[in-house]
Amino acid sequence: MYERLKVRFHGCWWELLCAETTNSWVQLFRYGLVGGGAFLIDFAAYCILERFGLHYLAAGVLSFAVSFCFNFTASRALVFAVKGKTASRELSAVLAISLVGLLLTELLLYLFVSTLRFGSWQSKILASALVLLWNYFARKHFIYKRL
Secondary structure, eight states, X not given: OHHHHHHHHHOOHHHHHXXXXXXXXXXXXXXXXXXXXXXXXXXXXXXXXXXXXXXXXXXXXXXXXXXXXXXXXXXXXIISOOOSOOHHHHHHHHHHHHHHHXXXXXXXXXXXXXXXXXXXXXXXXXXXXXXXXXXXXXXXIIISTTO
């Protein structure tokens, strides 16, 4: 709450976006920004791969790989202040959570496209929005629980 009021009255955007914080609302806001950037990368790669004839499920896996690198790096730098963990150990934990997210995404894509007959691009948007929640809360509570 303090951070939001400070930004509103003093224009301290730097503190809201980049200063170290343990405030879950600020972290969720930042994760939404980082996740939005990762989503744009993921969705663009997905659309391009599918447009060139790749099956929608294979495109989902490859676009995930591309966006994961951005998401991990940006989340580590901007969302969760990391102290005392080695990058390789953290990467392993985040990758495990993200692979569960990938599995959920692929299952949702299959459900939406093959079963419910939604368009693949619309299905990708919907699946990504649902899995974003899993990724944030899993990271927050399993990896960065002390923050």
